[in-house]
Amino acid sequence: MPEQLWFTKVLNGLFASPVTSLLRALHLAPKHATAPIPNSLAMELLVFAFLLVLFLLVRSRLSVDRPGALQHAFEGVEGFIQGQSDEIIGHHSEAYTAFLAALGFFILFCNLIGVIPGFESPTAVPIVPLGCALCAFVYYQTQGFKHAGIGYLKHFLGPSDPTMSIFIRLPLALLMLPIELISHLARVLSLTIRLFANMFAGDMVTLVFFSLVPLGIPIVFLGLHIGVSLLQTYIFVLLTTVYLSGAVAEEH
Amino acid sequence: MGKLSKLFLVLSVLAFAVPAFAQGGAETEGKWIAIAAGFSMAFASGICALAQGKATAAAAESLARNPAARPGIQLALILGLALIESLALYTLVIIFAKVK
Numbered sequence: 545m546p547e548q549l550w551f552t553k554v555l556n557g558l559f560a561s562p563v564t565s566l567l568r569a570l571h572l573a574p575k576h577a578t579a580p581i582p583n584s585l586a587m588e589l590l591v592f593a594f595l596l597v598l599f600l601l602v603r604s605r606l607s608v609d610r611p612g613a614l615q616h617a618f619e620g621v622e623g624f625i626q627g628q629s630d631e632i633i634g635h636h637s638e639a640y641t642a643f644l645a646a647l648g649f650f651i652l653f654c655n656l657i658g659v660i661p662g663f664e665s666p667t668a669v670p671i672v673p674l675g676c677a678l679c680a681f682v683y684y685q686t687q688g689f690k691h692a693g694i695g696y697l698k699h700f701l702g703p704s705d706p707t708m709s710i711f712i713r714l715p716l717a718l719l720m721l722p723i724e725l726i727s728h729l730a731r732v733l734s735l736t737i738r739l740f741a742n743m744f745a746g747d748m749v750t751l752v753f754f755s756l757v758p759l760g761i762p763i764v765f766l767g768l769h770i771g772v773s774l775l776q777t778y779i780f781v782l783l784t785t786v787y788l789s790g791a792v793a794e795e796h
Numbered sequence: 797m798g799k800l801s802k803l804f805l806v807l808s809v810l811a812f813a814v815p816a817f818a819q820g821g822a823e824t825e826g827k828w829i830a831i832a833a834g835f836s837m838a839f840a841s842g843i844c845a846l847a848q849g850k851a852t853a854a855a856a857e858s859l860a861r862n863p864a865a866r867p868g869i870q871l872a873l874i875l876g877l878a879l880i881e882s883l884a885l886y887t888l889v890i891i892f893a894k895v896k
Contacts, residue, residue, distance in 0.1 A: 631871075734882055741885035744892070779878040782871075 552586040584666040633789040648781040655773035668743045677735035680784040688791030844884035
């Protein structure tokens with residue numbers, strides 16, 4: 545039996561057999577048939593449920609004349625993300641605010657839930673930041689195709705200067721194609737590893753100092769971990785905005 | 797003392813690590829991985845610190861010259877620092893993937 549958090553035990557107690565049958569129907573064998581749901585998935589589902597309740601709560605309390613504190617907070621967040629994507633992407637960036645805000649909220653709460661005793665950050669296992677990075681990657685590629693149609697593929701040939709002759713532009717484009725493909729895939733890798741390593745290192749450093757000095761000092765590192773969680777969420781959303789601007793921006 | 801002599805002096809300290817192989821029961825490869833992990837992480841963190849210092853110094857100086865451009869400079873600084881930090885973190889991830 546693996547080591548489980550209390551919430552994971554609750555979920556496994558309720559849903560172990562249907563989840564195991566579902567996995568077996570897909571020809572996957574869980575490592576422990578009585579506990580197929582790992583800690584990271586249980587924590588992700590908890591964050592998802594919490595965010596759903598939070599968004600529904602805000603939605604039900606929206607008011608033009610007398611906005612409450614929650615509405616002010618969410619308007620602040622929306623203004624911040626909207627202002628930043630306006631600065632980076634330019635015009636027509638309102639369409640992307642919803643995805644960026646949802647991504648930011650999810651990663652932020654996934655990072656912070658580890659601070660509460662009895663819970664752990666799902667972003668401290670490599671698969672969860674990979675999921676977030678793949679979501680961002682698929683999103684900006686589809687937005688690029690939606691914006692430019694099939695002409696989006698020209699982005700992968702690198703910059704091209706129309707004043708140069710075709711005999712220089714063609715080999716240059718052929719050289720740039722593998723470089724661009726690899727750099728786009730490297731973006732997924734770097735987003736994943738940046739988020740995962742920051743959360744994992746924060747946990748490790750707090751544990752190491754807890755094993756050395758159990759009183760007082762680990763608080764400093766826990767505070768640092770909280771600061772790093774906020775910063776890494778901001779960086780993830782900022783980089784997704786930058787990749788979006790690369791995909792949908794037009795040169796005038 | 798010349799630069800090369802100083803370098804050899806520092807490297808000769810590594811010779812003190814050889815008695816670690818005298819312990820029975822552990823493969824030689826395990827010992828080298830621990831030493832290599834320590835060195836590579838220290839190297840990566842040191843160079844990362846140098847690069848981040850350069851970025852911060854440039855940002856502070858440009859902020860002093862032109863305080864009105866603060867939003868743009870702050871954005872470039874935070875983005876640059878996070879990207880440089882992630883390079884040092886790749887080394888940490890490799891260590892945790894390879895060292896048992």
